[in-house]
Amino acid sequence: MNILLIGSGGREHALAWALSASPLCDRLLVAPGNPGTAACGRNVALDVADHGAVVAFCREQAIGLVVVGPEGPLVAGLVDDLTAAGIRAFGPSRAAAQLEGSKAYTKELCREAGIPTAAFARFTEAEPARAHVRALGAPIVVKADGLAAGKGVVVAMSVEEAEAAIEAMLGGSLGEAGAELVIEECLVGEEASFFALCDGTHAVPLASAQDHKRVFDGDRGPNTGGMGAYSPAPAMTPELEARTMREIVEPTLRAMRARGTPYAGVLYAGLMLTESGPKLIEYNCRFGDPETQVLMPRLAGDPVEMLLAACEGRLAGYEVRWRPEAALTVVMAARGYPGPVAKGSTIGGIEAAGAVEGVTVFQAGTALVDGRLVANGGRVLNVTATGATIAEAQSRAYAAVDRIDWPEGFCRRDIGWRAVGAAGPGEASHRAG
Template identity: 65%
Template sequence: MHVLLIGSGGREHAMAWKLTQSPRLTRLSIAPGNAGMTPLGTLVALDPADHDAVIAYCKTEGVDFVVVGPEAPLVAGLVDDLASAGIKAFGPSRAAAQLEGSKAFTKALCDEARVPTAAYGRFSDAASARAYLEKTGAPIVVKADGLAAGKGVVVAETLEDALAAVDACFEGAFGAAGAEVVIEEMLVGEEASFFAICDGTTALPLGSAQDHKRAFDGDKGPNTGGMGAYTPAPVMTPAMEAKVMAEMIEPTIRTLAARGTPFTGILFAGLMISPEGPKLIEYNVRFGDPETEVLLPLMESDLLDLMLAASEGKLSGREARFADKTALTVVMATKGYPGSYPKGSVIGGLDEAAKVDGVTVFHAGTAEKDGAIVANGGRVLTVTAIGDSVAEARERAYAAIDRIDWPEGFCRKDIAWRAL
């Protein structure tokens, strides 16, 4: 079958790599993709925000199935528009994608489904939000309600920082995403990511990972989109995973189905494992990045087969199988990230890096220029290694990085320090 994959990051490179392993795939198109995906399929210069153009391509080229990687097209209703045009797609509807598109929506659903989460207040004006903060004090978390490209969350250690964050939201710092604000208690514990694939009524667990958000070693520096990850997360024992499925994932799926907006796709729960048990920090409605780059290399099941089953409501009785190993990925970013950074620096040694046993190099922000691979973003590469232990996987990943010739890039040297 002909599959169109939407997206251009490391997550989508890992998805493309895994999809090509399916015997059901005959042709893969990727829109818009990046330089690292060229060997896997045909790159198509489509803007995922232009739904009419995506639909026209599907009809002209005989696309059988569309897989949507990033959150923005899902929240914008791309899956709905494809369905209206008679094109099968993997991902939630616009209504169900509000789990990521609106933090206030998710908080209200948690109340209804009795999903454990942080205490919160939601506000549509600065005065009431500021009054709430004066009562609660700090530390506290201030979140713009909508999608803000990962920049709409402020962990405020002081009341002054919290008040400034509220003012920034209502003064337009995050555009329409900041028209409403959610203020949450600060949760204490260990963070983890948990994933499930859902068909509207059934959810299958896909495992856990731990991400590293801070830019520099020792969890210092500004927050980023993620500087590395590993799976499985030690804190997510089988008993903890079962608890998350029973107390969070399944009640959420039941509640959305009862509302008439069933959730189909990947449900990604950002968790805080607190002394009282797991609590939901947030939901995302797609695979994580860079978590995908460690989950999929361990997946033994056919990803395309599972996605098709989910889109058809046929996950019941199936399972997702994974190798009993550890996977770890290290993100290489352009110096200056997550602030301003230059583009166009040449990256060498990628073929040599990929020769390290158990290593796959996924591209997140690359382009091809004059026959060379160049950096075209902030997060540029994710170097993934598989091993029998965290220590072995980490040793392999950093051995591969040592072979990459990119003076303008940097990475953290302590990925998985918690596990070790």
């Protein structure tokens, strides 16, 4: 069948890499894609915000399946419009995507369904929010309610830092995303990313992963969209996975179905593994980034068949198969990230890096200019390696990183430290939204 993949980042390159290898995929089109996805299929200049244009394109190209990568088009209802036009699409409806589109929505659902999560309060005005923070003290977490491209969460280690975040968000620094705030207790424990494939009624667990949100080694510096990840996450034992499905994922599916907004697609639960068990930090309504870059290399089954089963309500009894190898990805970012970055610096050594055993370099924020591969964003490359162990995957990934010629880029040098026992910081704090 012909498949249209929506998106342009490292997640989409990893998905394109996996989808294009499926015997069910005749043609893969990626809108808009990047130089990396062009090696897996054909990039197309399509305005994905124009749902009518996407529908027309799918009809012209006889698209049998649309896979929506990023959250923006999901929250905007692209799947609804495709479905209404009779075009099969993988991802949640606009109503179901509120699980990511509104943190307040998710917190209220957790309260109603008894899903373990951090205690919270909601605010639309600064003074009551400041008073709440002063009453509780720090550390405390300030979140913008809406989509903020990974910049909507501040883990404040002081009351002053929390008040500054409140002023900035409600003052318009994040636009409409910050019109309402959710202020939460700061959970203590180890973070993990847990993914489940859902068809509206049934959920099937996918592999676990653990990402690194802080920008610098030792989990220091501001939160980012993710500086690296590995899979599987040793902290997510089979017992914890079963408990997460039973206490968090399945009650969410029941609650969404009861609301008349069944959830179909990938449900990505950001978890804190506390002393009292797993607690939900937040939901994402799509494959994670950079977690997808370590999940796809470990997937042993056919990714197209897996996504079709979710679209068609066939997940009861479905089993997703995984390779026993571990995978680890290192994000190379432009200097200055997560703040402003300069675009246009030349990147060399991609082929040399990819020649390291077990390594695939997924491109994220890249572009081709006059035949040169250049940086075109904050997070630019995802250097991904597989290995018999996480330690071996880590060694291969950094060997590949060292072959990349990009003086204007940087990366963390400790991705995977928890799993390989390297010296590192204490407990994780919180994740970016």
